[in-house]
Amino acid sequence: MTFDIQKIRADFPILKREVHGRPLVYFDNAATTQKPQSVIDALVEYYSSYNANIHRGIHALAEEATLRYEATRQSVADFIGAPSADCIVFTRNTTESINLVAHSWGRKTLEPGDEIVISAMEHHSDIVPWQLLAETTGAVLRVLPIDGEGGLRWDEVESLVGEKTKLVAVTQMSNVLGTINPIAQIVKLAHSHGARVLVDAAQSIPHMPVDVQELEADFVAFSAHKMLGPTGVGVLYAPQALLEEMDPFLAGGEMIRRVSFEDSTWNDVPWKFEAGTPNIADVCAFSASLDYLADLGMENVRAHEIEMVAAAMRRLSEIECVTIYGPKNPEDRGGVVAFNVDDIHPHDLGTVLDQHGVAIRAGHHCAQPLMGELDVVATARASFYIYNFEEELDALVEGIDAAARMFRAPARTGA
Template sequence: MINYLQNLTQDFPILKKKINGEPLLYLDNAATSQTPTPVLKQIRAFYQNENANVHRGVYTLANQATEKYERVREQVAAFIHAPNAETIVYTRSTTESLNLVASSFGNLVVQKGDEILITIMEHHSNLIPWQQLAKRKGATLKYVELTSDQTLDMADLRAKLTSRTKIVAITQTSNVLGVTNPIKIIARLVHEQHAYLVVDAAQAIPHQTIDVSDLNVDFLAFSGHKMLGPTGIGVLYGKAGLLAAMPPIQYGGEMIASVSRTEAKWQNAPWKFEAGTPNIGGVIGLGAAISYYQKLGVAEVRQKETQLMASLLPQLQAIPGVTIYGSPKPAEHAGIVSFNVANIHPHDMATGLDMLGIEVRAGHHCAQPLMAALGVSATVRASVSFYNASEDMERFAWSVERVKEFFERES
């Protein structure tokens, strides 16, 4: 299967592109993965052959579009082992999903004097909504810190999780450190305190099988564009009883059951959260991306990415002046390695790599509190996918050395 994955580059025409005269090496998959031709074909086929609005018309095209749209909801539920399709809400992104939970459910359960617990490794999308909720409600926002090896400090989590905790919001996999947190254990601890667990799975969904029923999470969010799908489509999973209790936060078409001059009644979940014309093409693309992943095999994808990390990490560690953040174990990086090179700003390193055709991310990665905890303002982040090759890892490490040598000569 790994050899099969190696030969899939023909599904990604963008990988044949040249950047500054050099063959493209795309290593920003943690931000957005590339979209394979079979997924693009299904999106195009929808717009060419079945384009109509959903849930509104009784004519054939509208019925076909609605059927496809709702069939993908069932597909998503099966993909993450949710109990039924009604627990799946379509959103624009992981960010919108998390904001929905904070603004609707958070307003229901958090009161003055309560506590919200998050971790220092959270992406801003799973930090700012809770920060703002705490301010609105007069609650306290608390952070779980890192251990000396830059993994989640479970002892600190246990100490800070109390009877006053109402919501725990945590990333399943860090977008900077690549570490995957023990969500099932955390869920048990959270529920022992009669609190609720919200999981940001944006970085986890492309790299591992997720079973929301086995994990026993209350909410889980992810995006299509990080797992070979189009941008602008996200998913929120929520336990049925919790979704039923939550009020919508957007109003308009699609989400109503009836409207009078003075009153309105909402549809049941999940449709009461999907006001207006949705991203139908994005939903079709998400379904195609899930099918593509399932054909590859999620376990095989994870194995390939771990092999790439096992090749890359030692090569980077051998370069003088390189500091790598996160675990020293390749299997604990989920395809992500963040690093810095002494005396070279991350933006300069990324610009130098771009001149060599290599695309990486440099900056604070929407995780400024984590950067502060690491004692840096920014890092360089390389993130791999199954369509990268072992030769790419050699080229990347070689290029880091060349850029390093350039700036050392210039200084």
């Protein structure tokens, strides 16, 4: 083990609970992660000791809340290697971050015939905003195909990204296949054609070291709740100069400098994009999750997940009727394993696993076009994090065996 799992587990109160009389085995971390006591305490601390609205009050609580909120912005910048806190916009989630870019950058930039390039493995949140943007602006959406192992086909990337491309929007780590995409290479290619790159980092930043300046990405979107933090906080990173070029997103209080009935002027970035009272409590508590991950070290988190995913793939591939999707080499993928058991529907499998205390995701994972590419209606997905350990895979395997006994038709098993 890369680090002391039992010590880590002791920090997560929810991991002590049972589900259907079995110890909880939480393998749905790509959907959302559990929270350590320090994050829960930070939420309670905000509400019990410095709850106030930020940026406007002339009193001690308001000043303290403002300081803590803005300190988190700095922590986020440090965590992802951003040059300054001014590059960090708080949103509700990754989806909102992407929509912000589509609205505030895309609408004023794209013209009829311009191209937006996405990949076949994108989450709906990195497809639909671009479809709407294409509809509004007359731009065209192009899709990078994937190969049999779920990797981008580089020859196609090189032929699809060209002079007409204005934006490449691509995930750094697929939430279904676990594929890790070569972002730096994509950015280099896109920039050589004058195109911007948006990175959906919802699955990558929580699980591996990411330095946004090293990547040279233009936009990076991710969520707090997938990295031990509270729900309701998303992040958009963009270089300050780029943020300054962009139009406002939502309009209202906080995002303005001066308002009259004739016109208004905008606040500086990043506050220009944070209209209304933000999610102060959850942003402040997000700081505790960043501290937790920084203490562990993201290199160690990544190493642990490679071990976990290698063990999972080994155990699953020992079961005859299991099909695993995505890259074969654990080093090439994130801590995610999508699979199917014979032709048992993942919802049936998920229900049986739940009876064994095992929480997995079953369905299309908000990636219906990818399901089409894989020629499946849905898959089961086990996804891991810092508190998972190899012995937990026993319950997964046991549950799969039980489901196979329950649902496989005699004719189909040849028995």
